[in-house]
Amino acid sequence: MGVRGLVTFIESHPQIYRDVRFMKSRLVIDGSNLVHFLYFDSGLDQNHGGEYAGFEELIEKFIAALRACEVAPYVVMDGGSDQTDKKLETVTKRAEDRIQKAHRAAVDGGKEGILPQLAKLVFIQTLARLEVPVARCFAEADQEIASLAREWRCPVLSRDSDFYIFDLPAGLLPISHFQWEGVKQRGLQSYIPCKGYNISSFCTLFNIQRQLLPTFAALAGNDYVKLERMDSSISWAQYAPAGSATASRLEGLLHWLKIFQQPQEALEAALQLMEGLTTKKKLKVQQGLALGMEEYMLPPSTLMRFFMDGVAPPFPEEEEVAGLVPDWTWLPLTQSRLTTDILDVLLLKRMSLSFPVDHGNMPSACLTSRPIRQVMYGLLLGRGTQLHVEERDRDGLQLKFNPVHPTFKGVAKQLKLDSLDKAEPSQRLQVLLGALGVSQASLSCLPAHLHLPVAVTCYWFQRAQPTPDLGLLKALVLSIGDALKKRTAVQNYHSNLKPHVNVAHAFNQWQSCLKDSIHLNQLLGWPLPEPCMARLYEGTLVHQLVHTMRSGRKLRNFLKNDRSSAKLYQTMLSVIHQFKAQVAVPVTSQTQKKPTSPRQRLPLDDLTTNLQQLFIMYDDEETENEVISAVRAAQDLQFVDKVSWRTRHKAKERNNSCKNPELARKTECRGWDIL
Structure with a gap:
């Protein structure tokens, strides 16, 4: 909600507040508010797509400060839109404002308060790892937060002006006065210095x-x-x-x-x-x-049983929404293990998309991932020629409402929403990989935690517009594979560089693809492991890597000097290149006669030809090295008869090692030439 100008007005009357030494208490936290406060007030970069590792570290420090003072945090997050559309006008106006702010940030490099696309996911993942209780409401969280705090008689941590109006027994601790980074000692007890607010002080004044x-x-x-x-x-x-x-x-x-x-x-x-x-x-x-x-009249809390016993709150019983949201979704929705975007689709046939920092002349970054969302719409809404979801996206600098029809084909036709949680794992995996256009066999050579991000990168490398160059792909894969030994060394180099329009747009598209793929993966019951976002993408890092490569500087000084990192980097590149080659190069009559199976790959000669033809599409000075290294990686990944190849290779390698120790050392470090 929000009362216009109230916080500024109260700040002009500081006598309303009282000094508090906060410790040994429960604390109900406005999670959606805390995400923005921690990210924006910390000075983290806003314009390169997110400093997720730094954000994760900040969340860890915040929770550590609370626990040092014996404070038990309970985080409550906003959910889907109100199905009555009471705030539709306000929400629409805020979306229009964000479009303008995102464009200004892209043009002048200033901070406009645009939260990176995956910041909330990093927040939720980090709290889950730290075992902090988190609940996501089905709609706006303010009333639920206030009701829970009233029943527990503990304070609320927020900066939302509505909490200056709710009648809360233990009052409000405004985030802006919550000095969690300055924990102090009183005897053996630690406490957080802060300000407290109660409506009694306001009414008295x-x-x-x-x-x-x-x-x-x-x-x-x-x-x-x-x-x-x-x-x-x-x-x-x-x-x-x-x-x-x-x-x-x-x-x-x-x-x-x-x-x-x-x-x-x-x-x-x-x-x-x-x-x-x-x-x-x-x-x-x-x-x-x-x-x-x-809105300020508080009903009994529906979250107390969830936090105490793990029981999901009942879904609202309004006649117009009865039966639209399956029972099995209630608990994962409340646990933040399932995106509440599905509620907007089920109840309102609507999807509000994000607006990352991007130049207004570029098309919406969300267009690239629309086919992924269409698969999710199909699972949620089923078949029907008249069905569509209204996507709220931008067209230039204007907010536009686009009717998007669900995709409902292939294995997805066999699945029903009411029993989706009981579907065969193999079917759910087929739907996810089918949406991304990759096979399970092509990912089998990778660690499990990289299956989804590499599959998404294959999808993005094929569909992003304009087509990403190899420099963008390399920077992204280096970040995903964590092959860098000194991330700060790369980030600090030209750290204030304004994002290049095309580079920012390409990485915005990738994040949009990843976000929608994660949501589809959640709906399907996690057929692939959910990747840790804080370790997967670092906006300032990938932008600096692209700048470093384009300026002719070598990356070797920044890379981990171990074979496993180089090997993983090569493996991911070869998987992505193979996917691109197979899509870009027409299938020959020879390969039509001998279709590949999950345990059969393209013959090495065909793969080499495909890769060479693929790289011809790009004017890249490292083309030759890329082809050689990709083929070598393909060999290691069983794209050919591994046993016969290794027999010949090992015999030759032993002979060469005896005759030429220097050659043996170079072979050991094979792969660094492409970096």
């Missing part, structure tokens, strides 16, 4: 009845109530007390409310001030104000 605070919020205007749009706004500043230094809108409203005891009489008096309204419009204003006040 402004001499207002506490039951009138929801009325104050509604008349001041929040995300649900916009009186100026109804030609019914009032100039509250005129009611500010004489001699007031600020004479602000909120101060005037509070002074006006002092004479009332109950909300209803204040609302009736406010309607009297709105002159010239028709009966119909006055009724609309009255309904809007009542709706805005209802």
Whole structure:
């Protein structure tokens, strides 16, 4: 929700706060709020696609500070959109603003508060690894957070202005005053210095009845109530007390409310001030104000049983949504193991896409991953010629609503949403790999945790527009495989470099593909292991790698000098190159006669030809080395008859080792030439 200008107003009256030494307590945390606070207030890079490793470290330090003070954190996250669309106008306006901010950040390199696409996933993964209790609500979390804090009689940690209105027994700890990085000692006990807020202090300072605070919020205007749009706004500043230094809108409203005891009489008096309204419009204003006040009335907590016993809360029983969300999804949704985007698709037939820092002249980065989302829509909605999902994406600098039809074919036709969790693992894996266009056999040579990111990279390398060059691919694979020994050495080199438009767009497309693939993987019950995002992609790093290569500098000084890292790098490149070659090069009549099976690969001669033809498509100075190294990696990965090849190779290698020790050393380090 959010009361416009309230936090700034309260900050101008610091006497409302009290000093607190916070320790030995439960703490209910507004998770969606904390994500933004930690990322933006830390100075982490916003414009290169995310500093996820640094963000992970920051989250770890935050939780460590709480535990050092014997504080038990409970994190509650926002979920899907409200199915009543009460905030539709506000949400749409914020999306339009983000598009403009993302473009400005791409043009001038400034910080516009654009959260990287996968930051929330890093947050959730890190908390899960640290065994911090996390719950995701089915819709907006504010009421659930306040209800839980009220029943546990513990404070809320947030910077959302609505928590200045909720009647919370233990009050609010504003994040901006929560000095978690400055833990102090009192005897043997550690504590976090912070400020505390309680509505009693607010009401005492402004001499207002506490039951009138929801009325104050509604008349001041929040995300649900916009009186100026109804030609019914009032100039509250005129009611500010004489001699007031600020004479602000909120101060005037509070002074006006002092004479009332109950909300209803204040609302009736406010309607009297709105002159010239028709009966119909006055009724609309009255309904809007009542709706805005209802948001501060707290129902019993539905999350307490989840945190105590692991029981998922019941889904809302409104008739219009009954039966649309399968029972088996409730628990993984609440555990944040399943994206709540599926709720928007099931309940509203809508998907709101992200707007990373990208130049407005470039097409939306989400277009590349649309076929992946279409598979997810098909699983959620099934077949039907009239079905479509409204995707909220950008077209240039404008917000656009695109009807997108589900894809429902192949193995997916055999699966039903109500029993998707019980489908055969092999079927679910087929659907996921089919969406990405790769085979299980092609990934078998890789560690399990890299199956999904490499499959996504194959998909991206084939579909991204404009087609990524080999420098972009190498930088990405180096980051994925963690082959760099000194990440900071690369990042600090030209660390303030403004992102190149095409480079940023290419990596935005990759992140969008990865995000949608992870969501599809979650819906299918994790047929592939979910990768650790904090170790998979580092925006400033991959941008610097591209810049380093394009400026002619060698990467050897930054790479781990061990054979396993080079081997893994080669392996991933060869898998991706083979995929690209097979897609780009027409199948010959010879290969048509001898189709490959999961244990058969292209003959080495055919693979070499395919790779050579693929690299001709690119003007790259390392073409020859790439081909040689990829073929060697292909040999190691059983793309040919491994036994016969190794027999010949080992015999030759032993002879060469005896005759030429230097050659043996070079062979041991084979693969570094391509770096």
